[in-house]
Amino acid sequence: MSIKHALLALLSDQPRTANGLKQEFHKTTGDTQPLNMGQVSQTLSRLERDGLITQVGVVTGPSGHQACSYQITDSGRSAVQAWFSSPVEKALSDRDELVTKIAFAVHNPQLDVIEILDTQRNAILSQLRVLNKQAREVAQSRNPQRLVIERRIFDLEAEARWLDRVESLKGAH
Numbered sequence: 684m685s686i687k688h689a690l691l692a693l694l695s696d697q698p699r700t701a702n703g704l705k706q707e708f709h710k711t712t713g714d715t716q717p718l719n720m721g722q723v724s725q726t727l728s729r730l731e732r733d734g735l736i737t738q739v740g741v742v743t744g745p746s747g748h749q750a751c752s753y754q755i756t757d758s759g760r761s762a763v764q765a766w767f768s769s770p771v772e773k774a775l776s777d778r779d780e781l782v783t784k785i786a787f788a789v790h791n792p793q794l795d796v797i798e799i800l801d802t803q804r805n806a807i808l809s810q811l812r813v814l815n816k817q818a819r820e821v822a823q824s825r826n827p828q829r830l831v832i833e834r835r836i837f838d839l840e841a842e843a844r845w846l847d848r849v850e851s852l853k854g855a856h
Contacts, residue, residue, distance in 0.1 A: 686718065686726050691735060691755055691763040698739050698754040701727055713827030727753060735759035781842070785849060796854075800846050807843045811836060 701723045730736040739754045788794045821828045
């Protein structure tokens with residue numbers, strides 16, 4: 684996930700402190716995406732270094748703690764607009780543990796590949812039952828919880844179809 688672009692998107696609304704960005708990130712994502720203060724601070728440093736944001740002052744909180752406030756620059760606005768208008772692509776080279784496991788199992792005559800596929804299929808069905816139950820309990824809107832649950836359901840359904848395809852293929856070589 685692009686923390687850089689998420690923070691820029693939040694800063695495009697109004698200037699914020701690091702803590703304010705972290706809180707608004709969690710609010711916007713419905714606490715479905717982890718983000719720690721270290722990630723926020725490192726990302727803000729890089730964004731400032733790259734001229735995508737600038738410090739606009741110091742804010743004093745209720746406890747007397749002072750924090751820098753940041754705002755997006757024109758270059759930052761262009762970068763976040765480019766992010767919104769570009770598709771998200773997964774690289775074919777992304778490592779996939781399941782593909783690796785099956786590839787190694789195919790080359791080991793002591794292993795039953797069909798049993799491995801069935802074990803994975805059963806795990807998928809179990810996860811789908813849980814997610815479908817959760818989906819029935821979440822509002823039918825584009826809220827963060829609904830988006831995460833449905834994305835995972837569709838990913839698992841695709842994985843199950845892929846397992847069926849793997850099973851239909853001939854053995855190695």
